[in-house]
Amino acid sequence: MKKAWIAYLLSVCCCSLLFAGGERSSLGLGFRAGVTQFEADVDKPGLSPFVYGHVKFNPYDFLSLGTEFGYGELKDRTRPSFKTAIMPFEMDLTFNMLPLGKVNPYILVGGGGVYWNATENGERIIDPATGKTQENIDSFLKTGGGLEFVLNRQRNLTFNIGLTYRYSLTDNLDQIYSGDERDQVIDFYGGLTYYFKTSTKGDRDSDGVPDYLDLSPEIPEDPDGYLDHDGKPDDRPEERFAEVIDMLADTVQQGDDTVPPVVIHLPTHKVEEGNEIPLEVEVFENREIRVVSVLFREQGKKKWEVRTLRPLGSTLYRGAIPASYVKPPGLEYCVVAVDEAVSGIGYSGLPKRPNTIKVIAKPKQWRLVAATVAILSWGTAGYLVLRKQK
Numbered sequence: 001m002k003k004a005w006i007a008y009l010l011s012v013c014c015c016s017l018l019f020a021g022g023e024r025s026s027l028g029l030g031f032r033a034g035v036t037q038f039e040a041d042v043d044k045p046g047l048s049p050f051v052y053g054h055v056k057f058n059p060y061d062f063l064s065l066g067t068e069f070g071y072g073e074l075k076d077r078t079r080p081s082f083k084t085a086i087m088p089f090e091m092d093l094t095f096n097m098l099p100l101g102k103v104n105p106y107i108l109v110g111g112g113g114v115y116w117n118a119t120e121n122g123e124r125i126i127d128p129a130t131g132k133t134q135e136n137i138d139s140f141l142k143t144g145g146g147l148e149f150v151l152n153r154q155r156n157l158t159f160n161i162g163l164t165y166r167y168s169l170t171d172n173l174d175q176i177y178s179g180d181e182r183d184q185v186i187d188f189y190g191g192l193t194y195y196f197k198t199s200t201k202g203d204r205d206s207d208g209v210p211d212y213l214d215l216s217p218e219i220p221e222d223p224d225g226y227l228d229h230d231g232k233p234d235d236r237p238e239e240r241f242a243e244v245i246d247m248l249a250d251t252v253q254q255g256d257d258t259v260p261p262v263v264i265h266l267p268t269h270k271v272e273e274g275n276e277i278p279l280e281v282e283v284f285e286n287r288e289i290r291v292v293s294v295l296f297r298e299q300g301k302k303k304w305e306v307r308t309l310r311p312l313g314s315t316l317y318r319g320a321i322p323a324s325y326v327k328p329p330g331l332e333y334c335v336v337a338v339d340e341a342v343s344g345i346g347y348s349g350l351p352k353r354p355n356t357i358k359v360i361a362k363p364k365q366w367r368l369v370a371a372t373v374a375i376l377s378w379g380t381a382g383y384l385v386l387r388k389q390k
Contacts, residue, residue, distance in 0.1 A: 028056035028064075030193030032160065036072045039184035039385055041176040046075035048083075050187060056094070058195075061270075062366035064094040066110075074173055074185065081121045084173050086185070088114040088140055088166070095370035096148075100270060100360075104148040106162075107374045111141040114168065118175050125175060138170040140185075143377035148193075153223060156195040163188055165381040184384060207231055208269030213353050225264040225282070229334075229349040260344025261285040261337040263292075267348065267355040272363040273328060277321040281335050281348070284315055288340045292317045295351070296333035298325060304351070309335075331357040 032052045038045035050072030057065045067090065074084040092110025117135035118125045125134040146162015166185040173183040197220070200206045207220035214221075214231030222233040264282040271277055283292055292309045309319035321333060334349035349355040 026058045026195045026197070028054075028058070028193045028195040030054055030056070030158075030160075030191055032068075032070075032189040032191030034187055034189030034191075036074065037186045037188075038074045038076065038174065039186055040074075040174040041171075041178055041183075042076040042078065042174050044077035046077045048073045048075050050189075052088075052189070052191075054191075054193070056193065056195075061099040061360055062096050062363070062370070064096065066092045066094060066108075068092065068110075068112075072185075072187075076174065082118070082175070084116055084118045084175070086114050086116045086173070088112060090114075090140060090142060092142065095366070095373060097367060097370060100272065102150045104150075104158075105145070106148060107143075107145045107370050107377075108164070109143045109373055109377050111139065113137055114140050116173055118173070134172065134175060136170070136172065138168060138172075140166045140168055142166045143381055144187075145374065145378070146189075156197065158193045158195075159190070160193060161190045165385070167381070167384060181384070181387070186385075205231070208267065208356070210356055213356065223266055225266045225348075226262075227348070228265070228267050229355045230353060259286070261289060261339050261346030263335055263337050263346040263348045265335050265348040268357055269355075270358045270360065271326060272360050273326060274323055274363075275326055276323040277326060277331075277357065279309065279319050279321065279335065281309060281317045281319075281337075282315045283317060283337045283346060285337070285339045285346070290338045290340050290342070292335070292337045294319055294321065294333055294335050296321050296325065296331055298327060299330045299332060299356075326359055328359045328361040330359045333357065 090112030
């Protein structure tokens with residue numbers, strides 16, 4: 001047992017070093033709970049509860065490294081007094097299909113060790129030939145997949161549902177030695193994962209505003225749509241926004257216009273290469289709006305491109321940055337609004353302090369790799385589940 005744990009810990013350390021230093025680094029802690037079903041020599045496998053804890057390290061947007069450990073029980077309905085307790089400790093790679101979406105389908109593959117012990121009527125089963133209890137440390141290979149749902153705006157809390165298939169490298173879990181196939185386990189689960197904010201290279205507070213543009217590089221911006229480009233959280237933003245709206249109302253009563261439009265826009269900070277970037281903006285003003293535009297350019301270039309946003313209702317404007325400009329390493333952009341009195345410019349981002357967007361390279365290649373892994377691993381698992389033993 002000691003050697004197995006040492007090998008497991010060494011593999012965790014080696015893989016962490018291998019994948020460290022990627023596009024981003026975040027650490028997630030969570031748990032999963034659900035039901036387990038035996039796929040073994042038993043005639044009527046029963047369902048039983050299990051619980052797992054897991055740790056996830058994300059060196060890349062499309063790839064996560066995880067370790068999982070837990071407890072479950074395997075049962076046979078034809079033998080109510082029999083059960084095998086299992087305590088897996090495993091590692092896995094998770095391929096994220098839509099890492100920037102609110103719903104992220106994922107594929108996982110991995111494996112590791114499992115400590116198990118078989119009991120009858122609550123007593124350890126003894127092998128009559130050796131006189132030893134039926135317990136051991138063996139190995140699991142696993143694959144699976146599921147959906148990860150983002151639960152909050154900060155994207156640091158997610159809910160997961162999915163299925164995991166485990167193929168054991170032993171035929172002793174069910175204590176039935178007929179057949180020519182090893183024991184297998186299928187889990188159906190749900191769970192939560194919380195991601196801790198970690199310092200990102202060039203962005204210490206991980207708020208999407210790089211340090212060289214951030215007026216408060218140690219404190220993350222509060223994403224409320226009001227002046228979010230500067231990286232500095234607003235002092236009581238609801239009151240500040242209400243104050244500006246009141247000033248607009250006062251200028252209507254006074255018959256003049258000295259207050260510029262107020263632009264409310266939640267900046268986009270990360271997109272995939274080759275995709276159009278949709279923009280949605282609310283503009284508040286006491287007069288007619290002359291124009292609402294987006295200025296953008298690829299990082300490292302001097303020339304700004306301009307596109308006009310179209311009005312959709314009294315305050316809402318929409319537009320997009322064309323896909324042809326969405327290339328690594330990223331973009332800079334500003335949203336500006338001018339009213340008919342030219343009383344000033346409302347903005348989210350300025351040319352000297354723009355909103356910045358990081359562009360993720362090669363998303364199609366990542367998805368091709370993930371799809372290949374899914375076809376191979378899920379196909380093998382399906383064959384082993386459906387195959388009849390001799």
